[in-house]
Amino acid sequence: MFEILDRDPHSAARRGRLRTAHGPVETPAFMPVGSHGSVKGLDPRDLEEVGAGMILGNAYHLYLRPGVEVIREAGGLHRFMHWEGALLTDSGGFQVHSLAALCKVREEGVEFRSHIDGSRHFLTPERMIEVQEVLGADIIMTLDDCPGLPASRERIGAAVRRTIDWARRCLEAKKRPDQALFAIVQGGLEPDLREECVAALVAMPFPGFAIGGLSVGESREGTRETAASVAASLPDLAPRYLMGVGKPGELVEMAAAGIDMFDCVLPTRNGRNGTLFTSEGTLNIKRSEFRHDERPIEEGCPCHACSHFSRAYLRHLYQSRELLGLRLNSIHNLMYYLRLMEGIRISLKTNRFREFREVFHRSGLREARAGLSESG
Ligand SMILES: [Zn+2]
Secondary structure, eight states: OEEEEEEOTTSSOEEEEEEETTEEEEESEEEOBOTTSSOTTOOHHHHHHHTOOEEEEEHHHHHHTTOHHHHHHHTSHHHHHTOOSEEEEEOOHHHHHHTSEEEEEOSSOEEEEOTTTOOEEEEOHHHHHHHHHHHTOSEEEOOOOOOOSSOOHHHHHHHHHHHHHHHHHHHHHOOOTTSEEEEEEOOTTOHHHHHHHHHHHHTSOOSEEEEOSOSSSSOHHHHHHHHHHHHHHSOTTSOEEETTOOOHHHHHHHHHTTOOEEEOSHHHHHHHTTEEEETTEEEETTSGGGTTOOSOSSTTOOSHHHHHOOHHHHHHHHHTTOHHHHHHHHHHHHHHHHHHHHHHHHHHHTTOHHHHHHHHHHHOHHHHHHHHHSOO
16 A cells, blocks of 8 residues: 655655555645545645645544535545545544533543534444545544643543554454555653554554644644654554644654654645745735735745735735635645645655755755756
């Protein structure tokens, strides 16, 4: 399912290819987030245009609304949302804790009230596999117990043991042979609990592993150190997915630590807030300095927004609360993230990742990518 094509001699970074029933995905990969079966504001044509290979859906959200039966009738999530590329669904372990009300975790499963209408639900690992088999994503995730941080060591230890037990139950419940089930590593910022979780999960036949329970309230250094040490302890030949991280610079560093897959709401959420990623840092399109600015968001960016529209126009759209502005901003930000990932892959292929990483942190994406096209 996964092959490693190139390795960086100076770090743990690697370039690979993930084979799915909906085509290959080049890694390191960034997955735009479409929790509710839609990457906010964009349609599948936009996603193809910015170069998204795989996107993310969320079983917790889709189970609550529209409900599994609606998606079953549509023939699965791919057909329901008209997405022909690769798809990954998260089980919703994180969302149950962060969104649902009165969440009670028991050995059997998790009981909660819907954040939408207050209805009562009880989800087990077996049920979450059943739901994800109906959704039909190419990669599905085990149900994990994901406490927010800070949490007591006792609570994190209990979450680790429950996550391991639930992973085993997910594996036993899985029926569809065309989906790959990835396990999620928990353990907060406690190195020994992370190790315990990794040791138990890698002893089971999972084709890939995710690092969960980060970006849930801890410091950035905490995220980075934990993700890097967990990545180093996972099997070399299996894909590694860091859930919910992060900013562009963090993606570069985490790719250097050997992470293959990322997802994050930042490019689309920031896009809707008018915060745009550029090689000079983030740009806030609301500011009055852009009122007469005829330049694109970023010179040389091939996205639809930068090819056709000025900063002045995008600022006007934002100020007038026009929906087109949110869409164009999201298209640009996703293009920025996907071109960053492409840059990382090209640099790995041409053995220039170390240089790419340095230039990116010093001078931004444009310079880093320019370095890749120079011969030598
Ligand atoms: Zn652009």
